[in-house]
Amino acid sequence: MRLTVFWQRMADHFGAGYADTFARDHVMTELGGRTVNEALDAGWEARDVWRAVCASMDAELTELCRVVARYDGYYCPHHR
8 A cells, every 4th residue: 555545545434634644653562662653663564554553443443444454455353
C-alpha cells in the first residue's frame, strides 16, 4: 500500500484533523508500543500499520474498515 493511500484511509476513517493527531499521539501495542508515525518512520509497511489501526479500534469500526479489509484480503476480527 502506498503512503498516500494509507493517509487517505486514515483521513476517511478518522477525519483529516484527527487522523494526524491519532497518528502522532496514540501509542498502540499492535505496533510494539509505537505510534503510527513512529512505526512508519521505523520502516513498517503502510499496509501492516493500517491493519494495526483497524485491530486497535475494538469499539466502533466503520464500514470503510470493513471494505478495506475485504479489498486487502485481510480478515478483520471485528467484522466476523
